[in-house]
Amino acid sequence: MKNQGYFFEIKDLLIQFITAFDNVVINRYNNNRTVDSKIQVRYVYSPKQRVVYDLVNLAQNITLPVISVSITSVRRSNERVFNNTRGFYFPNRSNTLSPYNSASSFVRMPVPVDISVSMSILAKYQTDLDQIISNFVPYTNPYIILSWQIAADFGLSQPYEIRSEVLWDGGIQLTYPTDIAANQKYRVSGDTSFVIKGWLFPAVSQPVSNIYYIDSNFYATSAVTVYESLSGSTFNAPASAYLADNLETLSLTGNTTTGYVSSSIY
Secondary structure (H helix, E strand, O other): OOOOOOOOHHHHHHHHHHHHHOOOEEEEEOOOOOEEEEEEOEEEEOOHHHHHHHHHOHHHOOOOOEEEEEEEEEEEOHHHOOOOOOEEEEEEHHHHOOOOOOOEEEEEOOEEEEEEEEEEEEEOOHHHHHHHHHHHHHHOOOEEEEEEEOOHHHOEOOOOEEEEEEEEOOOOEEEOOOOOOOOOOOOEEEEEEEEEEEEEOOOOOOOEOOOEEEEEEEEOOOOOOOOOOOOOOOOOOOOOOOOOOOEEEEEEEEEEEOOEEEEEEO
16 A cells, blocks of 8 residues: 555546547527527536536636536446456566566556546526537447556556546436526526546556567478587578478467566467
């Protein structure tokens, strides 16, 4: 618990979520259903109650329509915890320059989390609310995908993409004013929610020894002198060496970490 792993995962996912839904432009129509003007819808990160308070308090200068977004809960996704994998190894950036004098990064298995997001739409006219609903509902059937990557703190040699689903709950609760004072402005609202399937990563581990790959091709021939031991020399067989057609390939991989040695031969 002493090693804090904070890589802005929740913040980055929420920014991508708002960016995906932002840039909504609605039209104002006249009686002939032709466009008179266009209005940019404002997105704010705030609970609905706070936005309503700012609407009542005229000094805050909040105008309709407005969409408020806020996180309501973060919970572990049990359905995505399917094994007890420790993590995976990945070459770090220095391997591209000096592959034999550097180490590999070990990324511990992240925790899958479901980030619940509440979205509230506040508008003055029903047509504004309808247009905002039509802006995102057709594209969240059944979900949209946010593409992000493992944080640069892990030092991976290349970006490692992560794709997170954004699931819409499928319903919008509409609220109309039924009892308002004479000095209050009329407004309609729609409340809905989403779930972002994200990941939270533990702290960065210490680099581990490199993973080396040895690929060797063996040819059957009678033109090569038999050696008592293998060396690092490269032998180029001439065209007249009576090489056999059969090729045997040996691939050896290995990784050494503190406490154990693992290897495999294919």
